[in-house]
Amino acid sequence: MPKLGMEPVRREALVRATIAEIGEEGSLDVTVARIARRAGMSSALAHHYFGGKDQIFLAAMRRILSDFGAEARRELKAAPPQRRAEAIIRACFAPASFDPVTISAWMTFYVLAQSDDAALRLWRIYQRRLTSNLTHALRGRCRDPRQAAQVLVALIDGLYIRAALHEPDAPGRAIGHALRVLALLTEAPG
Amino acid sequence: MPKLGMEPVRREALVRATIAEIGEEGSLDVTVARIARRAGMSSALAHHYFGGKDQIFLAAMRRILSDFGAEARRELKAAPPQRRAEAIIRACFAPASFDPVTISAWMTFYVLAQSDDAALRLWRIYQRRLTSNLTHALRGRCRDPRQAAQVLVALIDGLYIRAALHEPDAPGRAIGHALRVLALLTEAPG
Amino acid sequence: MPKLGMEPVRREALVRATIAEIGEEGSLDVTVARIARRAGMSSALAHHYFGGKDQIFLAAMRRILSDFGAEARRELKAAPPQRRAEAIIRACFAPASFDPVTISAWMTFYVLAQSDDAALRLWRIYQRRLTSNLTHALRGRCRDPRQAAQVLVALIDGLYIRAALHEPDAPGRAIGHALRVLALLTEAPG
Amino acid sequence: MPKLGMEPVRREALVRATIAEIGEEGSLDVTVARIARRAGMSSALAHHYFGGKDQIFLAAMRRILSDFGAEARRELKAAPPQRRAEAIIRACFAPASFDPVTISAWMTFYVLAQSDDAALRLWRIYQRRLTSNLTHALRGRCRDPRQAAQVLVALIDGLYIRAALHEPDAPGRAIGHALRVLALLTEAPG
DNA sequence: AATGAATGAGGATTCATTCAT
DNA sequence: GATGAATGAATCCTCATTCAT
Numbered sequence: 001m002p003k004l005g006m007e008p009v010r011r012e013a014l015v016r017a018t019i020a021e022i023g024e025e026g027s028l029d030v031t032v033a034r035i036a037r038r039a040g041m042s043s044a045l046a047h048h049y050f051g052g053k054d055q056i057f058l059a060a061m062r063r064i065l066s067d068f069g070a071e072a073r074r075e076l077k078a079a080p081p082q083r084r085a086e087a088i089i090r091a092c093f094a095p096a097s098f099d100p101v102t103i104s105a106w107m108t109f110y111v112l113a114q115s116d117d118a119a120l121r122l123w124r125i126y127q128r129r130l131t132s133n134l135t136h137a138l139r140g141r142c143r144d145p146r147q148a149a150q151v152l153v154a155l156i157d158g159l160y161i162r163a164a165l166h167e168p169d170a171p172g173r174a175i176g177h178a179l180r181v182l183a184l185l186t187e188a189p190g
Numbered sequence: 191m192p193k194l195g196m197e198p199v200r201r202e203a204l205v206r207a208t209i210a211e212i213g214e215e216g217s218l219d220v221t222v223a224r225i226a227r228r229a230g231m232s233s234a235l236a237h238h239y240f241g242g243k244d245q246i247f248l249a250a251m252r253r254i255l256s257d258f259g260a261e262a263r264r265e266l267k268a269a270p271p272q273r274r275a276e277a278i279i280r281a282c283f284a285p286a287s288f289d290p291v292t293i294s295a296w297m298t299f300y301v302l303a304q305s306d307d308a309a310l311r312l313w314r315i316y317q318r319r320l321t322s323n324l325t326h327a328l329r330g331r332c333r334d335p336r337q338a339a340q341v342l343v344a345l346i347d348g349l350y351i352r353a354a355l356h357e358p359d360a361p362g363r364a365i366g367h368a369l370r371v372l373a374l375l376t377e378a379p380g
Numbered sequence: 381m382p383k384l385g386m387e388p389v390r391r392e393a394l395v396r397a398t399i400a401e402i403g404e405e406g407s408l409d410v411t412v413a414r415i416a417r418r419a420g421m422s423s424a425l426a427h428h429y430f431g432g433k434d435q436i437f438l439a440a441m442r443r444i445l446s447d448f449g450a451e452a453r454r455e456l457k458a459a460p461p462q463r464r465a466e467a468i469i470r471a472c473f474a475p476a477s478f479d480p481v482t483i484s485a486w487m488t489f490y491v492l493a494q495s496d497d498a499a500l501r502l503w504r505i506y507q508r509r510l511t512s513n514l515t516h517a518l519r520g521r522c523r524d525p526r527q528a529a530q531v532l533v534a535l536i537d538g539l540y541i542r543a544a545l546h547e548p549d550a551p552g553r554a555i556g557h558a559l560r561v562l563a564l565l566t567e568a569p570g
Numbered sequence: 571m572p573k574l575g576m577e578p579v580r581r582e583a584l585v586r587a588t589i590a591e592i593g594e595e596g597s598l599d600v601t602v603a604r605i606a607r608r609a610g611m612s613s614a615l616a617h618h619y620f621g622g623k624d625q626i627f628l629a630a631m632r633r634i635l636s637d638f639g640a641e642a643r644r645e646l647k648a649a650p651p652q653r654r655a656e657a658i659i660r661a662c663f664a665p666a667s668f669d670p671v672t673i674s675a676w677m678t679f680y681v682l683a684q685s686d687d688a689a690l691r692l693w694r695i696y697q698r699r700l701t702s703n704l705t706h707a708l709r710g711r712c713r714d715p716r717q718a719a720q721v722l723v724a725l726i727d728g729l730y731i732r733a734a735l736h737e738p739d740a741p742g743r744a745i746g747h748a749l750r751v752l753a754l755l756t757e758a759p760g
Numbered sequence: 761a762a763t764g765a766a767t768g769a770g771g772a773t774t775c776a777t778t779c780a781t
Numbered sequence: 782g783a784t785g786a787a788t789g790a791a792t793c794c795t796c797a798t799t800c801a802t
Binding site: 025026027028029104107108110111112113114115120123124127147150151153154155156157158159161162164165166167173174177180181184185 | 219
């Protein structure tokens with residue numbers, strides 16, 4: 001029962017399957033065949049739509065980053081101007097981005113960025129956007145907003161690692177840790 | 191003429207070669223053959239000494255963690271009791287553990303811990319020791335030493351990620367960021 | 381709105397595209413998809429019209445041989461009876477059959493004839509016709525017309541090889557070589 | 571029963587198997603697995619020793635050309651100076667180079683040279699050497715030795731094609747044709 | 761008539777691992 | 782102790798071909 005316009009459907013299915021497979025496996029040692037089977041198609045079709053394994057991975061990474069971006073925008077809109085930094089942090093730990101499989105895939109892509117230039121570029125874009133958003137949000141609330149933003153971004157990543165490695169207390173406390181440091185950074189006398 | 195006592199020498203060479211190879215490559219996609227060649231021996235011998243690729247990786251991870259532990263103990267001994275937390279942080283960013291190849295290998299092992307139980311166990315031991323040391327060092331300097339320690343450990347990991355991905359400013363500012371947050375955590379009123 | 385009488389147009393386009401593709405590539409490692417794209421249609425349609433890759437190749441080979449035959453007939457008509465052998469040779473090296481892409485495809489089909497019976501049959505028909513034409517044309521001009529014809533046919537093929545492999549001087553001198561040998565064969569005393 | 575110094579043995583076996591396989595098949599559509607099986611080893615070992623399919627093919631082509639060269643040198647040594655051209659021709663059609671499988675492989679490599687630069691280089695070297703040897707051998711025996719050599723080389727290639735395509739009379743008459751043209755070229759008045 | 765969708769089969773290549781010497 | 786030899790298993794990728802619309 002082949003229909004027209006399957007391309008976006010198939011691509012979406014493959015991206016989802018890739019994130020799930022990598023997240024479950026906890027590494028990039030995932031075969032195209034497995035991803036394709038999970039997505040309900042032959043591996044040949046996966047190649048047809050993406051051109052190669054690397055590009056499947058990239059698309060999955062892009063998806064994770066853009067999912068996060070959407071979440072962040074949503075939170076930002078709902079937040080009063082003076083609580084924007086908190087909103088961003090909350091977005092980072094929103095349930096959607098914070099389920100174990102997604103986090104695991106996320107971490108894996110971080111490492112991919114060490115050896116794959118395209119992945120590194122994606123990561124840099126995401127980093128810069130996050131840092132820049134946080135810097136803006138902190139303007140007027142502390143002496144060196146840019147520095148504070150960098151600290152928070154690094155802290156968020158660090159908290160992710162713990163979550164990815166299933167530290168039992170991590171998911172629950174992560175947001176608390178981050179908000180507490182934010183408070184310290186903004187309450188500093190000055 | 192077979193030399194006696196070559197075993198420790200060979201193992202050491204292999205462990206070093208593994209770290210270097212993984213660090214350079216930025217991933218675990220490293221062949222036993224390459225590691226062995228870099229260590230100056232045949233891949234068959236590498237298997238003979240370690241039994242398999244996984245165990246070579248584990249040994250390398252163990253080595254990175256123990257190198258760090260040694261550095262930390264050294265700094266701790268030289269530090270006055272009330273500056274122990276600073277000493278630990280400084281140890282984390284000591285040149286020996288902070289050269290790009292080591293950091294890259296370190297990050298890679300983090301991801302390995304997602305899929306390899308033995309690696310995860312190693313990581314947990316290291317994490318607990320570090321957190322516990324920091325907690326002790328912070329006792330009396332802030333209201334919730336354990337919580338502060340967890341924040342600092344996560345922050346350190348996050349700063350590592352940036353360094354592993356060659357963020358230009360990362361290596362230089364990492365230690366500054368960490369010490370600044372430490373200051374905030376301990377200066378907090380109360 | 382499906383057009384009527386498209387079949388011959390489509391087949392023609394595919395045959396042309398096949399020759400061009402094989403000629404450019406210099407081998408039979410040419411995909412049906414590429415041929416079809418060059419001919420401006422889907423690969424499924426190419427199959428529909430020809431039934432399979434082999435038959436596309438055969439049709440292309442047939443076309444090359446028949447193009448040559450047409451050229452030969454044209455030259456023969458314009459030649460005086462005692463210059464028919466020269467006319468045949470000139471037809472072999474006529475610009476239409478002697479452009480690089482055509483020659484390259486021609487050579488490739490020679491090799492196809494080694495493994496494909498249908499291609500071999502085509503080749504044999506062409507060979508026999510050419511040899512027979514030359515034999516007739518040489519009757520009365522040398523002692524053993526059949527033998528002389530065989531020599532000339534072989535020589536022509538050999539000159540084609542050099543042209544197919546881009547020997548710099550080949551295209552220019554080929555016809556000269558062939559005519560010179562023809563002269564020797566017919567001037568021989570007796 | 572693994573021994574030392576197997577490399578040359580294995581390479582030799584693979585080269586022989588490649589020529590045989592290509593010759594029988596009549597095309598380059600030959601799998602490494604088949605070649606390796608015929609040579610009595612796994613395909614992995616074939617890759618280990620040659621690095622890839624292309625290089626196996628190249629080695630086989632090199633072998634065919636060098637076999638021919640050896641034959642030519644042998645014939646040349648045994649020939650009186652004024653009969654050197656005949657000796658070269660005879661070498662070209664020596665039984666060793668003229669068995670069907672070798673000829674078929676030879677033809678196939680000609681076509682490979684259309685798309686593979688390394689193969690083309692090999693072919694050019696062989697062509698130049700043959701042409702140059704023939705030119706020397708013809709010096710003093712005809713007015714334009716270089717031109718005569720070019721004609722003979724092309725003729726030899728053309729006669730090969732017929733043999734590769736199993737023209738029934740080809741093998742037997744080829745040498746006769748070539749020698750006859752040689753005679754014409756050298757007997758020409760002047 | 762025409763095509764996008766889909767796949768099965770097959771091939772090159774890589775690599776951890778084993779074994780005889 | 783040490784190694785060259787050897788391989789089986791696995792993986793990415795390609796492509797001719799089929800099918801429903």
